[in-house]
Amino acid sequence: MEFSELVATRKMTREFSDAQVEASLISELLEVVRYSPSAGFTQGFRFLVLTDSDVRKSFFKTTSDKNWLDNPDSSKITTAPVIVIPFSLPETYIERYNQPDKLKAHRNANFIEANETPFWLTDMAFATMLLLLRAEDLGLGALFFAIHGGIYNLKESLNIPESASLIGAVAVGYKSETGQRHLRKRLSADQLVKYNSWH
Numbered sequence: 001m002e003f004s005e006l007v008a009t010r011k012m013t014r015e016f017s018d019a020q021v022e023a024s025l026i027s028e029l030l031e032v033v034r035y036s037p038s039a040g041f042t043q044g045f046r047f048l049v050l051t052d053s054d055v056r057k058s059f060f061k062t063t064s065d066k067n068w069l070d071n072p073d074s075s076k077i078t079t080a081p082v083i084v085i086p087f088s089l090p091e092t093y094i095e096r097y098n099q100p101d102k103l104k105a106h107r108n109a110n111f112i113e114a115n116e117t118p119f120w121l122t123d124m125a126f127a128t129m130l131l132l133l134r135a136e137d138l139g140l141g142a143l144f145f146a147i148h149g150g151i152y153n154l155k156e157s158l159n160i161p162e163s164a165s166l167i168g169a170v171a172v173g174y175k176s177e178t179g180q181r182h183l184r185k186r187l188s189a190d191q192l193v194k195y196n197s198w199h
């Protein structure tokens with residue numbers, strides 16, 4: 001698929017078919033994160049992949065409220081055969097930006113901690129976007145969704161380091177025929193992009 005077509009075709013999938021995703025395809029999908037850019041080439045992002053059905057059930061139980069779980073529509077997402085949890089490790093960036101080449105460039109050891117938009121979040125978002133695109137490329141559907149609660153318990157149950165930052169999770173599987181919906185209109189490039197000055 002042409003890149004422009006891939007980008008335009010990718011949509012969040014909110015209903016997955018019952019089909020399992022082959023282990024080799026999951027590995028192929030995750031391989032893409034190696035190529036994501038990262039500040040200082042720190043590569044401080046990590047991806048925990050949940051394939052075991054009990055672990056996935058426990059993920060949703062830990063992070064979702066009962067009302068949402070009891071809603072029949074939720075099962076369209078909770079039955080996704082793969083859940084990927086991207087997380088990043090702030091300490092890897094602090095360490096990297098305290099190395100001689102970075103200290104020389106920024107002349108400020110606190111640069112990384114004082115950064116208004118932490119690099120570890122930016123990097124994790126970049127890598128997650130690559131993952132969404134690669135899923136489409138491999139004929140899979142994916143949904144990035146926010147984690148609304150239970151982060152502390154989730155980290156503990158999955159042995160994710162306490163220091164880790166999470167931005168959400170990605171459900172992955174084969175798309176079901178009826179899974180796509182668009183409620184809002186996509187803005188035009190004219191609305192999103194201006195040249196030289198924002199007015």
Ligand SMILES: Cc1cc2nc3c(=O)[nH]c(=O)nc-3n(C[C@H](O)[C@H](O)[C@H](O)COP(=O)(O)O)c2cc1C
Pocket residue numbers: 010011012013014143144145146147168
């Ligand atoms: C930071 C972020 C959080 C999101 N959280 C959710 C979510 O919790 N549940 C959901 O169904 N979609 C979620 N989405 C998906 C957006 O609703 C979706 O990207 C948007 O409607 C545009 O549709 P498209 O990605 O299919 O083009 C999230 C997207 C982003 C970038």
